[in-house]
Amino acid sequence: MTRVLIDTDVILDFFFDREPFAENAAKIFSLCESEEIKGFITPVILSNVYYLLRQTAKQEKVIEKLKLLVSITEILIVDKNVIVQALNSNFKDFEDALQNYSAELNKEIDIILTRNTKDFKNSFLAVMTPDNYLKIKNTSSH
Numbered sequence: 001m002t003r004v005l006i007d008t009d010v011i012l013d014f015f016f017d018r019e020p021f022a023e024n025a026a027k028i029f030s031l032c033e034s035e036e037i038k039g040f041i042t043p044v045i046l047s048n049v050y051y052l053l054r055q056t057a058k059q060e061k062v063i064e065k066l067k068l069l070v071s072i073t074e075i076l077i078v079d080k081n082v083i084v085q086a087l088n089s090n091f092k093d094f095e096d097a098l099q100n101y102s103a104e105l106n107k108e109i110d111i112i113l114t115r116n117t118k119d120f121k122n123s124f125l126a127v128m129t130p131d132n133y134l135k136i137k138n139t140s141s142h
Contacts, residue, residue, distance in 0.1 A: 001038050004038070005111070006113050012052060013130075026127075029072060031042070038075050039073040039074070040073055042076045042098065043073065043078055044095060044098050045136055048076070049069070050062060050066060081101075082105055096120060110126060113133055114127065
C-alpha cells in the first residue's frame with residue numbers, strides 16, 4: 001500500500017472546494033477512506049488547516065472537519081530530531097522542512113503529495129501533485 005504525506009494545500013483544496021484542484025484532492029481522500037492508500041499528515045498541517053478554516057467557519061464546523069480528516073489519516077511525529085533536521089536543511093520554508101523530515105524520518109512514507117512540488121526539491125522522497133499521482137495510479141492499475 002502506498003503511504004503518502006498529504007500537504008496542507010491539498011487539504012485546503014478539498015475543504016475550500018478550490019477549483020480546479022478540489023476534485024483530485026477529493027479523490028486522494030477517497031483513496032484514504034477506502035484504504036487503497038495510507039494518508040499521513042503532521043500536527044503542523046493540522047494546526048495550519050485549523051487556523052485557515054477558522055477564518056471562514058465556526059469552531060464547531062472546523063472541529064467537525066478536522067475530526068473527519070483525522071479519521072482517514074494517520075499523524076506523523078514532529079519531535080526534536082525532525083526540528084533539528086529542518087533547522088539544518090536547505091529548505092527555504094521551515095514549515096515545508098518540518099513536513100519533509102517528519103515524512104523522511106518516519107521511513108515508511110513513499111510520496112509527498114503537494115501542489116507546490118518546487119518547495120520540496122531538496123526531499124529524498126518522491127514528490128508529486130495529486131494530479132500526477134492519480135494519473136500514474138490509474139495507469140498502473142489498468
